[in-house]
Amino acid sequence: MIIMVMGLPGSGKSYFGERLAQKLGVEYLNSDQVRSKMDLMGQYADETRKQVYEEMAKKVDKLLGESQSVAVDATFQKETYRKIFFELADKHKKKVSIVWVWAEENLIIERLRKKRKDSEADFEVYRKLKTAYENISRPHLKLQSTNDNIDRMLDQAAGYIQERE
Numbered sequence: 001m002i003i004m005v006m007g008l009p010g011s012g013k014s015y016f017g018e019r020l021a022q023k024l025g026v027e028y029l030n031s032d033q034v035r036s037k038m039d040l041m042g043q044y045a046d047e048t049r050k051q052v053y054e055e056m057a058k059k060v061d062k063l064l065g066e067s068q069s070v071a072v073d074a075t076f077q078k079e080t081y082r083k084i085f086f087e088l089a090d091k092h093k094k095k096v097s098i099v100w101v102w103a104e105e106n107l108i109i110e111r112l113r114k115k116r117k118d119s120e121a122d123f124e125v126y127r128k129l130k131t132a133y134e135n136i137s138r139p140h141l142k143l144q145s146t147n148d149n150i151d152r153m154l155d156q157a158a159g160y161i162q163e164r165e
Contacts, residue, residue, distance in 0.1 A: 001026075001069040001070075001089075001094050001095050001096070001097065001161070001164075001165065002060060002064070002069070002070060002072060002085055002088065002089050002094060002095075002096045002097070003020065003021075003024070003026065003069070003070070003071040003072065003096075003097045003098075003099065003161060004072055004074075004076060004082065004085060004096060004097070004098045004099070005017035005020065005071055005072065005073045005074075005099050005101065006073075006074065006075060006076035006082075006098065006099070006100050006101070006136075007075070007100055007101035007102055007145075008075065008077075008102070008108070008126055008129055008130055008133065009075070009108070009112060009122075009125055009126045009129065010103065010107075010108035010109075010111040010112040010123075010126055011101045011102050011103045011108065011145055012101055012103055012111070012145030013073055013101040013145075014030055014032070014073050015145075015150070016099075016101050016143070016145060016150065016153055016154070016157075017030070017071050017073035017101075018030070018073070019150060019154060020071055020099070020154055020157055020158070021070075021071040023154050023158060024069070024071070024158060024161065026068070026069040026070055026071050027063050027068050027069070027070040027071070028070070028071050028073065029056055029059055029060065029070055029071070029072050029073065030073045030074075031052055031053070031056060031072075031073065031074035031075070034052055034055050034056050034059070035052045038051065038052065038055060049081070050081075052074075053074070053081045053084055054084070056072060056074065057084045057085065057088060060072060060085065060088055061088055061091075061092075064088060064089075064091075064092040064094055065092065069094075072085060075129055075133075077129050077132055077133045077134065078132075078134050079134050079137065082136075082138075086138075095164055095165065096138075097141075097160065097161045097164045098136065098138060098139070098140035098141070099140065099141045099143060099157050099160070099161075100136060100140050100141065100142045100143070101143050101145050101153075102142065102143070102144055102145065103144065103145040103146070104144075104146075107145075107146065107147070108123070108126060109123055112126060141156065141157060141160040143156060143157065
């Protein structure tokens with residue numbers, strides 16, 4: 001199975017995604033970490049984004065080929081990026097569960113003011129991505145992130161994913 005954890009910078013998707021992968025015992029793949037390993041930090045042109053998603057897809061393809069499930073954490077702001085992973089799931093005859101994490105904008109501002117482990121995104125990046133974010137056309141779970149609801153979010157996501165298996 002592929003679990004797509006998506007959302008805007010500062011939404012809490014990476015904090016959530018890493019813990020969800022641990023809870024479910026699946027592999028975890030983060031776009032910021034992949035970008036860093038590719039030495040592409042600070043580079044966010046469409047071509048660079050595409051390279052990062054393609055590198056993530058190679059890793060997911062390998063994991064699915066080894067019969068492992070994976071939680072993929074990225075903004076996934078464009079349907080073309082999502083489609084790469086839907087096609088991989090079809091290729092391996094696996095299901096996809098989508099979890100969209102969001103937060104109130106005042107909380108996002110607060111979070112983006114702080115240094116985060118892997119992400120460079122600031123509020124300006126958030127605003128650009130928000131205006132370009134394409135609607136999610138497939139069924140998905142929409143979870144609101146606050147500073148004190150991670151356990152509830154994890155339980156809701158685990159239940160949603162179990163229903164889809």
